[in-house]
Amino acid sequence: xxxxxxxxxxxxxxxxxxxxxxxxxxxxxxxxxxxxxxxxxxxxxxxxxxxxxxxxxxxxxxxxxxxxxxxxxxxxxxxxxxxxxxxxxxxxxxxxxxxxxxxxxxxxxxxxxxxxxxxxxxxxxxxxxxxxxxxxxxxxxxxxxxxxxxxxxxxxxxxxxxxxxxxxxxxxxxxxxxxxxxxxxxxxxxxxxxxxxxxxxxxxxxxxxxxxxxxxxxxxxxxxxxxxxxxxxxxxxxxxxxxxxxxxxxxxxxxxxxxxxxxxxxxxxxxxxxxxxxxxxxxxxxxxxxxxxxxxxxxxxxxxxxxxxxxxxxxxxxxxxxxxxxxxxxxxxxxxxxxxxxxxxxxxxxxxxxxxxxxxxxxxxxxxxxxxxxxxxxxxxxxxxxxxxxxxxxxxxxxxxxxxxxxxxxxxxxxxxxxxxxxxxxxxxxxxxxxxxxxxxxxxxxxxxxxxxxxxxxxxxxxxxxxx
Amino acid sequence: xxxxxxxxxxxxxxxxxxxxxxxxxxxxxxxxxxxxxxxxxxxxxxxxxxxxxxxxxxxxxxxxxxxxxxxxxxxxxxxxxxxxxxxxxxxxxxxxxxxxxxxxxxxxxxxxxxxxxxxxxxxxxxxxxxxxxxxxxxxxxxxxxxxxxxxxxxxxxxxxxxxxxxxxxxxxxxxxxxxxxxxxxxxxxxxxxxxxxxxxxxxxxxxxxxxxx
Numbered sequence: 001x002x003x004x005x006x007x008x009x010x011x012x013x014x015x016x017x018x019x020x021x022x023x024x025x026x027x028x029x030x031x032x033x034x035x036x037x038x039x040x041x042x043x044x045x046x047x048x049x050x051x052x053x054x055x056x057x058x059x060x061x062x063x064x065x066x067x068x069x070x071x072x073x074x075x076x077x078x079x080x081x082x083x084x085x086x087x088x089x090x091x092x093x094x095x096x097x098x099x100x101x102x103x104x105x106x107x108x109x110x111x112x113x114x115x116x117x118x119x120x121x122x123x124x125x126x127x128x129x130x131x132x133x134x135x136x137x138x139x140x141x142x143x144x145x146x147x148x149x150x151x152x153x154x155x156x157x158x159x160x161x162x163x164x165x166x167x168x169x170x171x172x173x174x175x176x177x178x179x180x181x182x183x184x185x186x187x188x189x190x191x192x193x194x195x196x197x198x199x200x201x202x203x204x205x206x207x208x209x210x211x212x213x214x215x216x217x218x219x220x221x222x223x224x225x226x227x228x229x230x231x232x233x234x235x236x237x238x239x240x241x242x243x244x245x246x247x248x249x250x251x252x253x254x255x256x257x258x259x260x261x262x263x264x265x266x267x268x269x270x271x272x273x274x275x276x277x278x279x280x281x282x283x284x285x286x287x288x289x290x291x292x293x294x295x296x297x298x299x300x301x302x303x304x305x306x307x308x309x310x311x312x313x314x315x316x317x318x319x320x321x322x323x324x325x326x327x328x329x330x331x332x333x334x335x336x337x338x339x340x341x342x343x344x345x346x347x348x349x350x351x352x353x354x355x356x357x358x359x360x361x362x363x364x365x366x367x368x369x370x371x372x373x374x375x376x377x378x379x380x381x382x383x384x385x386x387x388x389x390x391x392x393x394x395x396x397x398x399x400x401x402x403x404x405x406x407x408x409x410x411x412x413x414x415x416x417x418x419x420x421x422x423x424x425x426x427x428x429x430x431x432x433x434x435x436x437x438x439x440x441x442x443x444x445x446x447x448x449x450x451x452x453x454x455x456x457x458x459x460x461x462x463x464x465x466x467x468x
Numbered sequence: 469x470x471x472x473x474x475x476x477x478x479x480x481x482x483x484x485x486x487x488x489x490x491x492x493x494x495x496x497x498x499x500x501x502x503x504x505x506x507x508x509x510x511x512x513x514x515x516x517x518x519x520x521x522x523x524x525x526x527x528x529x530x531x532x533x534x535x536x537x538x539x540x541x542x543x544x545x546x547x548x549x550x551x552x553x554x555x556x557x558x559x560x561x562x563x564x565x566x567x568x569x570x571x572x573x574x575x576x577x578x579x580x581x582x583x584x585x586x587x588x589x590x591x592x593x594x595x596x597x598x599x600x601x602x603x604x605x606x607x608x609x610x611x612x613x614x615x616x617x618x619x620x621x622x623x624x625x626x627x628x629x630x631x632x633x634x635x636x637x638x639x640x641x642x643x644x645x646x647x648x649x650x651x652x653x654x655x656x657x658x659x660x661x662x663x664x665x666x667x668x669x670x671x672x673x674x675x676x677x678x679x680x681x
Binding site: 161164165166167168169171172182183184185186187188189191193197295296297298299300301302315316318319320321366367368371424425426430 | 550
């Protein structure tokens with residue numbers, strides 16, 4: 001603990017109060033110094049860096065609006081649907097709070113996807129920021145759980161059948177699956193027990209974990225410092241006298257004020273959706289969800305909300321034919337690894353045995369199970385990104401020109417998969433999503449190879465920055 | 469939070485760390501931690517168990533009696549049994565005829581797979597006790613959606629051109645024939661489940677119980 005200080009005689013009430021607090025809660029002053037006034041962020045951060053603070057803003061919006069919704073909502077299969085309509089029609093301004101919450105869910109994914117894309121192209125997950133990225137992917141997982149469980153609460157047709165499908169994903173796991181699905185539902189079908197527990201998870205359990213992870217994400221970020229569009233470590237060039245990075249500026253006031261621009265633009269778009277297109281043409285709130293849940297009748301077309309559809313497409317793409325393709329790809333990968341992987345004789349044998357076991361399992365278990373594996377792996381593979389990328393430079397700015405096409409195609413592919421996921425299944429769409437699934441996984445799994453090749457541009461010593 | 473310094477010098481080495489650890493204390497620490505972990509695991513049991521279906525949910529699975537006297541050929545009724553839709557379809561002769569046509573395109577025409585075991589009295593091409601009446605759980609064996617009726621034969625959206633009549637799952641496009649048998653290379657691996665059922669009389673059907681039980 002620091003030395004006890006006395007305010008100078010005749011000091012103002014403000015100084016006296018501050019001194020009083022400094023003596024009793026120095027942690028708060030230290031936190032302000034470390035995380036705001038003396039946290040040095042690179043001065044060349046561009047508009048893509050808005051999405052981190054915007055995610056935090058949306059988190060606050062979701063928590064505040066959520067608290068107010070809970071005051072009127074009833075987590076009971078017989079009352080839930082009507083209580084949501086009650087909020088919409090009878091609670092003063094209830095419609096606004098609910099539309100803020102439902103639009104906030106989609107907005108959350110918009111800003112988080114853009115935030116992740118920023119990290120992807122500027123190599124923000126590279127050493128020493130692996131843990132920042134890993135905490136981030138964990139936040140993304142929590143967010144998916146939060147969105148999925150929250151979507152059951154209005155107890156509409158889409159809520160019901162969406163939950164039915166996703167919980168049955170777990171039933172596809174061999175041996176323990178069916179019992180696990182019953183344990184999740186708390187009943188043999190999605191019912192009142194399921195709604196009640198999803199409510200508990202949605203309003204208490206997952207938000208607590210989410211907030212904890214957000215704190216860890218920010219603390220880890222502030223320990224290693226922010227990356228920047230050039231992917232240059234600003235701590236490498238410090239002012240010899242002050243020890244402050246030459247290309248760093250204090251987060252407060254520079255970036256706090258800077259981020260207000262992002263907040264303003266975001267709120268303009270956010271409120272425009274809330275007031276003029278709260279359902280966003282069926283993308284943010286699906287039309288079938290305005291019909292109360294009916295366990296005996298599946299709607300003619302069911303699809304998850306837009307932010308899940310890229311993964312949903314991959315699930316649907318995994319048919320028996322796709323499993324055969326995967327067996328062939330596995331065989332090719334094993335042959336290439338044995339021929340060119342540089343393994344020892346023992347290593348080659350391990351690769352061969354693993355490939356044979358893998359192919360055997362692919363054929364022995366149902367395509368349904370592999371669909372679930374593909375869907376899960378598509379998210380979990382993100383955890384390994386820091387070790388898949390072997391490029392000598394961080395930022396796309398200094399990578400070979402064709403890398404931009406790789407990343408561009410990755411984004412287009414993700415959007416196409418998302419688009420196909422909202423459509424009813426069709427043979428043509430299935431083939432496209434199968435190709436898209438293979439590209440998605442190829443992008444990551446072959447990254448150790450392709451990220452190393454090509455001609456890299458020289459990385460400058462200092463960040464590229466034009467004052468304006 | 470305060471010690472999350474961004475680049476400060478490492479703390480001076482702890483003088484206590486220089487002394488060798490007392491092994492007997494280490495043993496006791498390990499035993500205490502181990503016993504604590506076992507206690508923690510046991511404490512988790514009631515919490516995890518509370519996720520299982522309650523006694524009320526378990527008791528709700530009573531059999532359902534249905535009167536099928538008024539069912540015209542080609543018609544379907546849906547009743548709820550254990551929270552799931554159970555279909556009873558009175559098939560027309562053309563529908564029954566279509567079953568022989570679809571046989572080569574099916575994944576499991578003889579209903580031998582065991583994920584959703586078909587009762588012995590339904591292990592036949594029409595998958596029912598009486599050929600005319602099909603009784604099945606209207607839940608797709610893929611991910612639990614309820615397939616929609618596509619009884620009319622012929623080409624139509626989302627279905628092959630030689631469609632002989634059956635069911636289409638709206639979620640992932642699995643198709644089933646008029647006996648609830650799944651076609652090959654579909655997301656769904658299994659035929660539609662046939663619940664235990666029996667005829668109490670010519671027109672009265674009991675779903676949820678059969679003569680064996």
